[in-house]
Amino acid sequence: MPVSQETLDEIALSRNEYAAIIDRLGREPEPLELGLFGALWSEHCGYKHTKALLRTLPSSSDRLLVAPGAENAGVVDLGDGLAVCFKIESHNHPSAVEPFEGAATGVGGIIRDIFAMGARPIALLNSLRFGQPDDARTRYLLNGVIGGISSYGNCIGIPDVGGEIFFSNSYKGNPLVNAMCVGLIEGGDVATASAKQPGDLLLLVGADTGRDGIHGASGLASRSFEEQAEMRSAVQVGNPFLEKVLIEACLESLSLPGVVGLQDCGAAGITSAAIEMAERSGMGLKLMIDRVPRREEGMTPYEVMLSESQERMLLAVTPGQEAPVFELFEKWDLYATVIGEFELGENVRIFDNDEQVSSTPVVTLTDAPEYKFTGKKPEWLRGLQNADPSAVPLPSTSPEETLLKILAAPNIASRFPIYRQYDYHVQTNTVVEPGGDAAVLRLKGSKRGIAVSTDCNGRICYLDPEVGTVIAVAEACRNLSVTGAEPVALTDGLNFGNPETSDVQYQLTQSIAGMGRAADAFGIPIVSGNASLYNQSNGTDIFPTPIIGSLGLLEDVEKHATAGFKKEGDLVVLLGSNSTWDDIDGLAGSEYLDLIHDKVIGQPKIDIDLEIRTQAVCREAIENGLVASAHDVSDGGIAISVTEAAVIGHIGVSITEAPADRWDAAMFGESQSRIVISISTDDLEDLQELAEAGEVPMKVIGSVGGDSIDFGSGAVSLTLDAADDAWQNGFSRATAG
Amino acid sequence: MVFREYEFSSNLKLIVAFIGAIKLKFGIVVFPGTWSEKDTHHAVKGVLRQDAEYIWHGDESLDQFDAIVLPGGFSYGDFLRCGAIARFSPVMEAVSSFAYKGGPVIGICNGFQVLCESGLLPGVLMRNDHLEFRCIWTDLKIENDSTMFTSGATAGQTLHIPMSHGEGNYQADEATIELLEGNGQIVFRYADADGNVTPDINPNGSINNIAGIINERGNVMGMMPHPEKASEKLIGGDDGNVIFKSMITNIAGSLA
Numbered sequence: 001m002p003v004s005q006e007t008l009d010e011i012a013l014s015r016n017e018y019a020a021i022i023d024r025l026g027r028e029p030e031p032l033e034l035g036l037f038g039a040l041w042s043e044h045c046g047y048k049h050t051k052a053l054l055r056t057l058p059s060s061s062d063r064l065l066v067a068p069g070a071e072n073a074g075v076v077d078l079g080d081g082l083a084v085c086f087k088i089e090s091h092n093h094p095s096a097v098e099p100f101e102g103a104a105t106g107v108g109g110i111i112r113d114i115f116a117m118g119a120r121p122i123a124l125l126n127s128l129r130f131g132q133p134d135d136a137r138t139r140y141l142l143n144g145v146i147g148g149i150s151s152y153g154n155c156i157g158i159p160d161v162g163g164e165i166f167f168s169n170s171y172k173g174n175p176l177v178n179a180m181c182v183g184l185i186e187g188g189d190v191a192t193a194s195a196k197q198p199g200d201l202l203l204l205v206g207a208d209t210g211r212d213g214i215h216g217a218s219g220l221a222s223r224s225f226e227e228q229a230e231m232r233s234a235v236q237v238g239n240p241f242l243e244k245v246l247i248e249a250c251l252e253s254l255s256l257p258g259v260v261g262l263q264d265c266g267a268a269g270i271t272s273a274a275i276e277m278a279e280r281s282g283m284g285l286k287l288m289i290d291r292v293p294r295r296e297e298g299m300t301p302y303e304v305m306l307s308e309s310q311e312r313m314l315l316a317v318t319p320g321q322e323a324p325v326f327e328l329f330e331k332w333d334l335y336a337t338v339i340g341e342f343e344l345g346e347n348v349r350i351f352d353n354d355e356q357v358s359s360t361p362v363v364t365l366t367d368a369p370e371y372k373f374t375g376k377k378p379e380w381l382r383g384l385q386n387a388d389p390s391a392v393p394l395p396s397t398s399p400e401e402t403l404l405k406i407l408a409a410p411n412i413a414s415r416f417p418i419y420r421q422y423d424y425h426v427q428t429n430t431v432v433e434p435g436g437d438a439a440v441l442r443l444k445g446s447k448r449g450i451a452v453s454t455d456c457n458g459r460i461c462y463l464d465p466e467v468g469t470v471i472a473v474a475e476a477c478r479n480l481s482v483t484g485a486e487p488v489a490l491t492d493g494l495n496f497g498n499p500e501t502s503d504v505q506y507q508l509t510q511s512i513a514g515m516g517r518a519a520d521a522f523g524i525p526i527v528s529g530n531a532s533l534y535n536q537s538n539g540t541d542i543f544p545t546p547i548i549g550s551l552g553l554l555e556d557v558e559k560h561a562t563a564g565f566k567k568e569g570d571l572v573v574l575l576g577s578n579s580t581w582d583d584i585d586g587l588a589g590s591e592y593l594d595l596i597h598d599k600v601i602g603q604p605k606i607d608i609d610l611e612i613r614t615q616a617v618c619r620e621a622i623e624n625g626l627v628a629s630a631h632d633v634s635d636g637g638i639a640i641s642v643t644e645a646a647v648i649g650h651i652g653v654s655i656t657e658a659p660a661d662r663w664d665a666a667m668f669g670e671s672q673s674r675i676v677i678s679i680s681t682d683d684l685e686d687l688q689e690l691a692e693a694g695e696v697p698m699k700v701i702g703s704v705g706g707d708s709i710d711f712g713s714g715a716v717s718l719t720l721d722a723a724d725d726a727w728q729n730g731f732s733r734a735t736a737g
Numbered sequence: 738m739v740f741r742e743y744e745f746s747s748n749l750k751l752i753v754a755f756i757g758a759i760k761l762k763f764g765i766v767v768f769p770g771t772w773s774e775k776d777t778h779h780a781v782k783g784v785l786r787q788d789a790e791y792i793w794h795g796d797e798s799l800d801q802f803d804a805i806v807l808p809g810g811f812s813y814g815d816f817l818r819c820g821a822i823a824r825f826s827p828v829m830e831a832v833s834s835f836a837y838k839g840g841p842v843i844g845i846c847n848g849f850q851v852l853c854e855s856g857l858l859p860g861v862l863m864r865n866d867h868l869e870f871r872c873i874w875t876d877l878k879i880e881n882d883s884t885m886f887t888s889g890a891t892a893g894q895t896l897h898i899p900m901s902h903g904e905g906n907y908q909a910d911e912a913t914i915e916l917l918e919g920n921g922q923i924v925f926r927y928a929d930a931d932g933n934v935t936p937d938i939n940p941n942g943s944i945n946n947i948a949g950i951i952n953e954r955g956n957v958m959g960m961m962p963h964p965e966k967a968s969e970k971l972i973g974g975d976d977g978n979v980i981f982k983s984m985i986t987n988i989a990g991s992l993a
Binding site: 150157332424427430 | 769770772773775776779780783810811813814815816869870871872873899901903963965966968969971972973
């Protein structure tokens with residue numbers, strides 16, 4: 001019987017995909033099978049729109065212990081017997097429907113991805129996008145998301161050390177909530193998400209299975225928002241306490257000889273977790289679905305297979321060795337239940353009370369179709385790129401007033417009002433706290449440390465997805481380099497609009513090309529990734545937002561730099577440019593043009609080679625002990641960077657040269673590859689030598705001291721108190737409603 | 738184990754020289770949902786070179802320990818009310834009798850909440866008055882430097898120690914507060930870096946800026962901020978060590 005359009009819509013499969021299923025099976029699929037296909041062929045699990053593009057990304061490095069794709073995430077060797085894995089995951093659509101639980105379970109989901117690899121989660125970051133906070137619904141989403149992250153992360157004992165938040169009406173109604181987790185693996189014991197041999201038992205551990213989250217992957221994540229009003233049941237509810245216990249129990253279980261595999265239950269629940277495990281093991285799987293402990297009576301096999309109930313994991317256990325596993329989970333007051341058995345063959349066979357309800361080849365299910373893109377550069381984009389920033393008039397406000405306004409803007413002001421709601425100290429490794437460019441963590445038992453950051457400017461990616469993504473990679477790495485850490489690996493969270501449109505296909509293709517170009521130039525791999533498509537509201541696609549998570553290594557964690565100026569009399573040096581002030585082209589995609597003139601125009605640019613050289617010199621200077629402070633120049637331009645360094649350091653600064661006629665471009669232009677550092681006068685010569693050897697332009701632009709922020713001997717001047725008030729309180733004022 | 742009355746030394750230099758040679762055994766209680774046990778273990782064993790062992794919430798004997806720490810976290814998910822379920826766990830009966838015999842017990846954050854729920858300390862910890870979780874560095878003014886937990890510090894001095902909680906708003910009835918104030922049972926108050934105790938600096942609305950209290954007998958202390966998170970300069974400061982060092986010195990003295 002032909003399937004109804006309504007059913008196909010519910011699981012987000014197209015007619016063509018349905019035809020492909022019939023073709024592969026040689027028959028009509030059963031309703032349960034159709035549910036499995038819908039989940040596994042969703043973008044979230046099957047990457048049907050992005051797989052071909054993602055294959056082009058660099059994925060090799062001498063530092064990789066496990067290649068990306070082989071497991072949930074690549075594993076990066078840090079030396080000293082330590083390795084890390086990290087990954088970003090989106091929970092945009094659930095957060096738009098139910099912000100608190102959507103964000104909380106997003107955090108929970110990415111944590112499971114990481115400890116599934118046998119890694120102890122040591123850091124969380126989150127990358128958020130919202131509409132402008134002058135809107136009541138946006139504030140509801142914002143407060144809900146922050147509350148959810150705070151509630152889940154604080155309870156679970158993993159420090160939340162960084163991330164970003166950005167406001168633009170492009171994201172109104174379709175917020176982006178991406179969570180990143182970093183895990184530490186000691187002694188090279190990476191867990192694998194597969195069984196060893198036929199006969200291995202499949203155990204489900206953790207929470208009972210309920211009706212929550214059904215169609216989360218296929219439904220919510222594959223739709224736009226007009227359709228979502230009644231999709232609340234597709235959002236899961238999190239229990240961080242249970243997850244905390246699950247982390248401890250699962251990590252402990254890996255030391256038992258019988259435990260051979262560990263896999264997280266995330267999007268598409270048991271369906272995705274168990275079938276991917278079978279695929280990775282190259283075996284068939286017999287699933288006894290009636291054995292799954294349930295929260296509710298009367299659940300059908302379909303509901304059990306597709307439930308996205310949180311805080312569940314799967315274990316592969318050698319038969320005969322399950323008793324100690326049960327004992328261990330009982331100690332942690334957790335259920336562990338045998339729900340299946342790996343077997344010879346190639347089918348996943350699902351049984352309900354001894355009756356076989358489905359038998360489908362594993363690869364037929366997991367080999368989602370792949371779509372090739374044909375998107376071409378839209379005409380409207382040419383218009384935006386060619387718009388001349390010099391045609392924008394100077395603002396009616398004075399330079400001081402403009403500076404204060406940008407300092408207090410939701411995209412620039414201090415994020416302290418947010419991150420003070422997150423525990424960033426637990427585990428006692430936090431050397432550089434949130435609030436700077438990247439967080440730095442020590443690794444106990446080693447001299448080494450890591451730095452972590454996320455970055456992506458959607459406005460810049462909108463104006464040029466290729467260059468914008470190169471810039472996102474460059475900035476994510478620059479954030480590390482200004483702490484002294486060498487970038488060693490990246491992860492990506494792709495957030496895009498509807499991939500069935502030419503514009504979004506163009507954006508995706510270009511963005512991934514840029515990501516590959518930049519990662520190649522830095523010589524570092526992309527170890528994991530996530531794709532969230534169909535992000536749009538009112539029929540408009542969001543800014544293309546390829547969020548880059550970056551991880552850097554410090555050989556000696558004691559030798560790190562922070563953003564704030566330190567000492568009266570230190571010299572302020574601009575690294576990466578020999579001009580104090582930016583030129584007019586730097587305004588492309590800038591915060592200034594958007595905030596003051598409501599314009600998103602211009603052609604963003606970056607010289608990736610200069611960027612890499614600049615970062616290298618900065619790191620070397622930090623390692624050699626020359627640097628008192630280092631802060632990158634990004635959103636808001638050099639005036640903001642210098643002012644932030646002053647406010648964070650509680651000390652004034654005087655920049656020698658007055659900004660030129662186009663003081664707006666000079667002060668707030670966002671040309672790339674620039675870093676503001678402060679050094680003791682004694683170290684100037686050494687720094688000049690380093691810069692010269694590294695072929696990086698630099699310029700002494702001023703000095704630290706006093707209680708004002710002064711450009712050109714009073715030509716433009718703010719008191720430190722006024723700047724501090726704008727920057728520290730801007731966010732709370734903007735979001736107060 | 739029977740403890741004799743403690744004699745306190747307030748000479749910090751002496752204490753530091755002294756504890757290098759001491760090895761006490763700390764018991765760190767782990768409830769499901771506790772997350773500060775490893776941080777405490779690191780501070781006590783990794784930094785201060787004492788013995789430390791975890792105690793599972795089902796354990797019922799604490800005889801082998803010189804001191805008990807109830808660390809921070811969300812015991813049993815803090816369902817119902819912070820610490821409300823933990824107080825019924827088998828280990829809490831053992832902690833009560835350990836304290837009854839005079840054994841030193843320190844409750845940190847969730848541990849403080851558990852001590853209050855268990856009746857080992859008076860009062861309650863309510864939701865922060867601004868209704869948000871707060872993770873910040875605090876400055877704690879030492880109100881009483883003659884306790885076994887603070888003898889290494891000097892009254893009036895401040896300790897720079899982080900806090901991390903949503904429910905740290907200490908409250909008790911008027912008579913209890915009067916009693917605590919009169920007996921010197923207020924050990925720490927939230928203050929500015931210069932030791933000024935003002936309403937502005939109060940991070941959670943606690944009455945009289947109370948951050949930590951001690952029982953009348955002087956062997957059970959609870960505090961909301963986390964001294965174990967301030968154990969090394971590399972992670973922002975090591976002021977928290979004063980508290981553990983004071984315990985070590987005084988316990989060792991009492992055992993000698």
